[in-house]
Amino acid sequence: MIDPLFQTDNYQLARKLLDASVLRQDAIATNVANAETPGFRRLDIAPDFAVQLRSRMAAGDFAKSAGSLRPQLAEDQTARSVRPDGNTVEIERELLAMDRNIVEHQYLSDIVSSSLKQLKMAITGRAS
Amino acid sequence: MNPIGAVNPLSASALSRIDAPLPKIGHGMLGPQTTAPADGFGQMLDGLVATVDAKQDASRAMTRKVLMGDTDQLHQSVIAMQEAGVAFSLMVEVRNKLVESYQELMRMQV
Amino acid sequence: MNLITGIDITAGALNAQKTRLDIVAQNIANAHTTRSPNGGPYQRQIVSFETQLMRHGLSGGPSLQSVKVGTITADRTPGQQVYNPQHPDATADGMVAMPNVNLSYEMVDLITASRAYEANLAIVKNARQMAMKTLEIGK
Numbered sequence: 001m002i003d004p005l006f007q008t009d010n011y012q013l014a015r016k017l018l019d020a021s022v023l024r025q026d027a028i029a030t031n032v033a034n035a036e037t038p039g040f041r042r043l044d045i046a047p048d049f050a051v052q053l054r055s056r057m058a059a060g061d062f063a064k065s066a067g068s069l070r071p072q073l074a075e076d077q078t079a080r081s082v083r084p085d086g087n088t089v090e091i092e093r094e095l096l097a098m099d100r101n102i103v104e105h106q107y108l109s110d111i112v113s114s115s116l117k118q119l120k121m122a123i124t125g126r127a128s
Numbered sequence: 129m130n131p132i133g134a135v136n137p138l139s140a141s142a143l144s145r146i147d148a149p150l151p152k153i154g155h156g157m158l159g160p161q162t163t164a165p166a167d168g169f170g171q172m173l174d175g176l177v178a179t180v181d182a183k184q185d186a187s188r189a190m191t192r193k194v195l196m197g198d199t200d201q202l203h204q205s206v207i208a209m210q211e212a213g214v215a216f217s218l219m220v221e222v223r224n225k226l227v228e229s230y231q232e233l234m235r236m237q238v
Numbered sequence: 239m240n241l242i243t244g245i246d247i248t249a250g251a252l253n254a255q256k257t258r259l260d261i262v263a264q265n266i267a268n269a270h271t272t273r274s275p276n277g278g279p280y281q282r283q284i285v286s287f288e289t290q291l292m293r294h295g296l297s298g299g300p301s302l303q304s305v306k307v308g309t310i311t312a313d314r315t316p317g318q319q320v321y322n323p324q325h326p327d328a329t330a331d332g333m334v335a336m337p338n339v340n341l342s343y344e345m346v347d348l349i350t351a352s353r354a355y356e357a358n359l360a361i362v363k364n365a366r367q368m369a370m371k372t373l374e375i376g377k
Contacts, residue, residue: 035357070296072296102364
């Protein structure tokens with residue numbers, strides 16, 4: 001009886017994207033730490049995570065099918081090297097990506113948070 | 129752990145006897161999970177306790193992983209704890225309402 | 239408990255950059271030191287970084303690595319010889335061996351290391367903000 005409460009599509013989607021957002025923070029930290037490592041290629045979330053998410057959303061029954069989907073890190077194939085040693089990290093771009101990631105993370109946290117708060121309010125009849 | 133057990137007269141089987149008007153409500157609340165509205169209430173309570181247990185277990189496992197340093201996915205532990213809390217709180221409210229309605233019934237003059 | 243995302247990686251980088259900054263500052267301070275404890279002029283120190291494996295990649299993904307200081311070696315290229323017979327360290331023919339520190343190189347290194355240090359600091363700050371925000375879910 002309780003599981004349907006937590007199966008709304010937006011809530012589940014927000015949870016999955018939150019996983020990806022936290023993982024992306026790891027990737028950005030690694031990229032900046034290795035900004036001068038020769039031959040290092042920058043990491044990001046593997047693009048097929050978004051593709052899979054979209055296809056499972058379109059297929060319906062997202063809550064069950066998306067349980068096993070986990071975001072993965074992969075080398076960013078679209079990044080071009082700006083240095084002779086093959087390193088593809090640009091610090092400014094990483095910092096911008098991090099800013100964007102922070103906002104995304106806060107937004108997703110808010111979605112999850114307000115869903116939970118609404119449930120609590122509905123159950124206890126009290127506003128907090 | 130079965131907090132509903134604290135209310136002995138309301139064991140699930142006893143409730144199924146006062147079930148006649150309830151199947152409609154029981155069916156609506158259970159949604160896709162119910163198959164037999166006739167014992168809706170008893171089944172619902174069992175299902176409720178089982179789900180709360182499962183959520184608490186998941187939350188415990190996730191929190192243990194964070195505490196032991198196996199993972200840095202803090203948000204999964206926080207969300208699992210919140211979900212377990214919501215589930216538990218739902219169960220407590222159901223229990224409260226049951227107790228209230230039982231007391232209401234007992235107060236009725238026959 | 240590893241609660242702030244990526245903090246072990248950033249900590250490694252911060253340590254490495256800090257050491258590099260220290261060495262650059264030491265080089266600049268000793269740019270004119272003609273007498274060092276083991277005789278001869280000061281020799282420029284070079285920091286080399288090594289990658290340090292922090293976490294294995296989950297299920298075949300790339301592993302997360304940080305940097306650490308590998309070695310701090312002395313640069314053996316000889317410095318300039320300057321003609322200055324008045325100098326207390328002048329040799330018999332009036333030449334003084336100066337340290338092989340090139341101030342322009344050191345300044346560029348200083349700026350690069352500072353930028354990298356500040357970038358890593360910004361990352362830690364934001365990761366902490368993320369963790370604090372996570373703790374407020376549902377409250």
